[in-house]
Amino acid sequence: MATTTVNQNASLASIIERRRESILAEWLREMSGATRRSDLMKESELQGQCGQFLDLLARASGTGTNVQAAAYEPLREMLLDISRVRVQKGFTPRETAMFVFSIKRPLFTAIREAHGKDPVAMAEQMWSTTELLDSLGLYTTEAYLKSREEVIRRQQEDMLELSTPVVKLWEGILALPLIGTLDSARTQVVMESLLEAIVQTNSRVAIIDITGVPTVDTVVAQHLLKTVTAARLMGADCIISGVRPQIAQTIVHLGINLLDVTTKATLSDAFGLAMHRSGFSFIRSDKKEKRDN
Amino acid sequence: MERIPILRMGEYLLVTIQVDMHDRLAMTLQDDLTNRISETGAKGVLIDISSLEIVDSFIGRMLGNIASMSRVLDADTVVVGMRPAVAITLVELGMSLTGVRTALNVDAGMDLLRNSLDARKDALYGSRIQ
Missing domain, CATH: 3.30.750.24 (STAS domain)
Structure with a gap:
């Protein structure tokens, strides 16, 4: 069973590699709806982040779907970084999480086209990809909350210091x-x-x-x-x-x-x-x- | 045996606690001090605890006891130089040492003793002299 998962994920990596440009373009279009904040972030910056995410995802997904594994370390670090920057820029948690979730539609389209004649393999791959993306999205939200809590804690400490002058x-x-x-x-x-x-x-x-x-x-x-x-x-x-x-x-x-x-x-x-x-x-x-x- | 010295300064007795207090030392001090008060007829006792870093409920109670005993022997007691950490500990232990007078340092403590002695003398002899 484990070997089939690896095979599927390897094919996910190959799908991403083969159709990188079209996925990227569609993803950016997807995000340009409600969740993209052109007032807070430049187009080119977002494009860079998306490209990097796709590359890292393709590289890491070859090893399995466990997000906590060492292979996902660069991807996790990148998401942590993105969350931290977005907290400072004033993104909402929804907007931050949607960065990951909005890739689903373009990625699923690509998977569907790749597995055109085999519905069982397609369903299985869609499921594993959904799981993977969900856990990545949750990780992003967690990172977002953690950065926020850090800010709150620091402010509390500052207040404690400031509010007791003799x-x-x-x-x-x-x-x-x-x-x-x-x-x-x-x-x-x-x-x-x-x-x-x-x-x-x-x-x-x-x-x-x-x-x-x-x-x-x-x-x-x-x-x-x-x-x-x-x-x-x-x-x-x-x-x-x-x-x-x-x-x-x-x-x-x-x-x-x-x-x-x-x-x-x-x-x-x-x-x-x-x-x-x-x-x-x-x-x-x-x-x-x-x-x- | 280890003892805490009690110095005599005119009508006052001066106790400087320079070492960590343990229970036996505290009891000895209590004995010595009450003996010295009755021997010398001292009118005031000044206890300097500025070097005392650790205090427990027993030492706290002993300070209160010494003050009460001196009161019975007709001498005022002032505790001076208590450190912030010691004060916080005593308050947390629920010992507010009511009845013990306190001062920031030896200077302020001696002022306090002199003033209260003057007030006592006035109350006692003031009307007769006039």
């Missing part, structure tokens, strides 16, 4: 403006960077501003309390600022105890308190001058 407001006063939802992983990063900054700058007061935190549930409150407690253990006071009315209501309804933590409505209130605690005071000079004049 800023020094005054000598001995730090602020940590939080933006976005707090989950366990982010809180860990926030906590660590705040505590490190406290040690580095020798700050006695840290203000955690939650103006940019959309919702505070029990988990988020727990994380905030942990951060405050850890800072206290190191000898720094924490003030939570930017508590919106909605969040204040939620906190009370959830029965979260924030009594041990100083909370302020705005960052400026918190900053005023921090200055007072550190022994600084402000004098507004321009007002006094006006009164003197």
Whole structure:
């Protein structure tokens, strides 16, 4: 049985080789319908990709239909490359997969003409070719998704890094403006960077501003309390600022105890308190001058 | 046997933990410190743990205990220089060390002790002097 498969595939390779030009032309015409994006990719580039695909397919199909086999390595690599480029250019998954699937019609036409008088051999070869092309198409889609996931993961990591800046407001006063939802992983990063900054700058007061935190549930409150407690253990006071009315209501309804933590409505209130605690005071000079004049 | 030195500085006692704490060492420190407080009549204890890198729940509880015992013996306790990693560990273990006062460094800790001693003296003698 295995030998017949090999024979059939060898004939697939020979069919492709014999009718390369007509298959290629028909394939390109097939793709020029809904799935070709002339705005994203040049005609000549696509033509090059198609030609390369056909050559690699002809070479690999001689060894069997197992796409994971070593003979298919160059073909797989090429599809991976195509998927990655198409993710960056903004193709949809459908458009990317159709690159492989749209070869079916021209290839089947060629097979039909080659096996004109033997319907059994034709059906068998069509089946094996369908299987082969399907698995190649699925592989392309998988590669497409993988490239996408990579992009998402990298962006997530970037966001994690970017979203936890610790800023020094005054000598001995730090602020940590939080933006976005707090989950366990982010809180860990926030906590660590705040505590490190406290040690580095020798700050006695840290203000955690939650103006940019959309919702505070029990988990988020727990994380905030942990951060405050850890800072206290190191000898720094924490003030939570930017508590919106909605969040204040939620906190009370959830029965979260924030009594041990100083909370302020705005960052400026918190900053005023921090200055007072550190022994600084402000004098507004321009007002006094006006009164003197 | 290994011991952690307790230094006397006027009315205060200074403990600097420079080695990794193990349970027996912690118990010895607790004994020594309470003895020294009652011997010297110290009014404040400063424990510097800035070199302490590893902490477990036992050491955490011991720090809390020492603070409570000093309180009973009429001395304030300040723990200074806790590292971020240690602080996070203690919080994750659920030990917030309530009742223990903390400061960033020895300087800040001594300020804290002096201020609280002054406040105690004021409360005790202030009205009589006036």
